[in-house]
Amino acid sequence: MENPEVAMVFEEIADLLEILGENPFRVRAYRNAARTVRELPEPVEEIVRNPNRKLEDLPGIGKDLAEKIRIIVQTGDHPMRQELREKVPPGLRELLDVPGLGPKRAWALYEKLGVKSIEDLKKAAQEHRIQRLRGFGAKTERAILEALEHLEQVQRRVYLAEAKVFAESVVRHLREVPELHQIEVAGSYRRRKETVGDLDVLVTCDRSAPVMDRLAQYPALADVLARGDTKMSIRLKNGMQLDLRVVPDESYGAALQYFTGSQAHNIQIRRMAQEKGLKVNEYGVFRGDKRIAGKTEEEVYAAVGLPWIPPELREARGEIEWALQGRLPKLVELHDIRGDLHMHTTATDGRASIEEMILACKEMGYQYMAITDHSKRVTVAGGLDAKALRAHWAEIDRIAGRIPGITVLKGVEMDILEDGSMDLPDDVVAEADWVVASVHYGQNQPREQITRRILNAIKNPYVHCIGHPTGRLIGKRKPYEVDLDAVLKAAADYGCFLEVNAQPSRLDLDDVALLAARERGVLIAIGTDAHSIDELRFMEFGVYQARRGALEAKHIINTRPLKELLKLLRQRRSSRA
DNA sequence: GCCGTTTTCGGCCCGACTGTTTTCAGTCG
Incomplete structure (x- = not known):
């Protein structure tokens, strides 16, 4: 049994629990377990077999999940997955892949309209049955139809090398705005993941409107998905989504840290901050209402007691422990x-x-x-x-x-x-x-x-x-x-x-x-x-x-x-x- | 479901945007 296979069982359990409206933290526990196993540098089977090792020593794995891992390794599956599958129709999971549809709406569509697949969803939207549901409306229905048309493109992640082409060109494009101060492409692109799902562009400037107007003129733009005061999302012609975030200069480091992620890394950082009585968000590090850091990433990490961590390591795979122990590697360049x-x-x-x-x-x-x-x-x-x-x-x-x-x-x-x-x-x-x-x-x-x-x-x-x-x-x-x-x-x-x-x-x-x-x-x-x-x-x-x-x-x-x-x-x- | 230099119970990161809402739920990252 390979690690990814074990992880997939937990991922499915997490999805199904979520659709059923289970406690979100329980869902997250399964997601964390999936990730831990997937990224384990050795076969989880090895730990199960070795009497001197304990699965419970792995982060986020307690007594219950350890036992479930043992069962999955030994039998290739877990009865819990089968039980959940009986409660949730098999096609419902794929609805989660539709942008704008989450577990709550997917379940509502199933309960109220009997939607059990992407096919059903399309039909229901075309027949205007969705807009009559409570909590949905005409706009949501149109958005679903729209999303379905781009579904294959949306699911596609591009190679880092391809993402780099667009990242560099959009930075060149936006730098033309005189009001713009700093700009950086954050997210998985900055972490240099082998594939990139979307581009997170972070900008500092006094007024956001000129930057957003300029982005609307980006030649590779297909359409604008959302636009607010500080955030704008567009879809590119190659199917990638690009999110623009605008923050003031004094928040640049905090925003860069936040939008670089990974999500799991950020959760660890914020938990550490909480323990120190601090709050970290994209605008800075706060003690009460007072901002104590945020202009640079170094400041943000220092505020929670850490040295700066290279983006490539920010995956919650032990880099924070390394940083605490002063053992961060000096990465090859x-x-x-x-x-x-x-x-x-x-x-x-x-x-x-x-x-x-x-x-x-x-x-x-x-x-x-x-x-x-x-x-x-x-x-x-x-x-x-x-x-x-x-x-x-x-x-x-x-x-x-x-x-x-x-x-x-x-x-x-x-x-x-x-x-x-x-x-x-x-x-x-x-x-x-x-x-x-x-x-x-x-x-x-x-x-x-x-x-x-x-x-x-x-x-x-x-x-x-x-x-x-x-x-x-x-x-x-x-x-x-x-x-x-x-x-x-x-x-x-x-x-x-x-x-x-x-x-x-x-x-x-x-x-x-x-x-x-x-x-x-x-x-x-x-x-x-x-x-x-x-x-x-x-x-x-x-x-x-x-x-x-x-x-x-x-x-x-x-x-x-x-x-x-x-x-x-x-x-x-x-x-x- | 996990976790604990205050805790074995009661927390669990945090905010923006949208649409459908008369004050918020859902989704997303």
Whole structure:
């Protein structure tokens, strides 16, 4: 039983309890439990099995939820879910996905009109049956119909890289307003989550009207959803929602802290403030009516007794404890990166030549780089066999030889074949400076099989690093069924590195896995997997993901100077020789 | 349902906006 499966049981229970009008705090307890389990850096099963561990030690898990976790792990489900399902029609849950519909209205629609699905909802709205209900009206009915039209778009989260395009363009657009003082895009974008659902734009200025008028002129705007004195919401043409908040300058830090979230992090901060007799809201930190902080984020954190916490860590995963103990990590930064260790050229499926890639990496200021074209199994990419690969390496040496100022490592992305063997003989890869091993075929193999394959690669002394270790494509393809815990354990034991693949659609290992890797002392390589010169720029997204995993420069091998890196690579091989 | 350097009961983050309301509930983040 995987952690996300356990979490999904609790998420469903929370939704169903909420629809039934249960105590909101009880609902929240289930939501918290779902989140705790989902983000656990190890299988919850492990804790259940280990007699020396207690589920009750996990935050937000008490006696009752611990017992429920045990039952779910052992039976794959919990009777409570089944009981709730009998009370709530199966389609009712999906109504919660409609913006503007929450548990109360969903239940009212079911009770009064028998609405049990999105289909029913649409029909009821079209037949104008909704506006006759108490608490609803003509406007609400129209809003529901409107929301249904955009439902698929609304549910879609975009890659961080795509969000960045709009975040930067809307900031440029709004900066034209002379009255505007400060502007920042907060929310999950500022926390650098791998996907972003909407953009939270925070602005300080004396009057909000000119900024809001200007936003109404934003070229990518589709329509205005709401507009008040301090808050305005619009929908963009790509389906994303954008929320603008306007606060006075003296509240900028408090508002930035608040709108950056995460919600769970903010709840912890506010609870700490309460214990000190303080109140935190988006306008400042207050003792009674007196504002004691709010101009900067540093002030806000200081008021509750904490150092400033980097946004990437604000997920209520222990960062507040770290801050209290003075153990906040000094997160890796983009300028710490000295080289890119994963890229392709026209020798296989890349679109730029060896020379173009070298010049581009030099332009980025790198001290070194590795060219890692595919091995022969990846036929669609024109993967190289032993002979072609040796010729390719000779070509790399020849071209690199006349470009001073950057060291080019001769590498390969070698396939881990379906049967667990490697796509190239040992004597060939022994000649490479840098070997990434990746799974591209047989991704749907059962857990034991695909785990064994990757463990084989980790144990192979010529393999330095496992590329995109779970193979997921965000929102498109699930990760392999691989036992990630076993992979981390083996990587630590054998001194094999694991990749953060910086492609915006991969970003794999993800943040949760990276926290676990950090715990186990596994070193990470960030590679862009660039198939063109432009994609070398993806390095920043890999760095963001590493930061979300609380990684420091020392955890990442391509922050090391060349000499140290080469020493690490030698160690990896000699340790197995 | 969880949690406790005042507590084992009574709290649980906080405010904006909308629509349907004559004073507030629902939703959202």
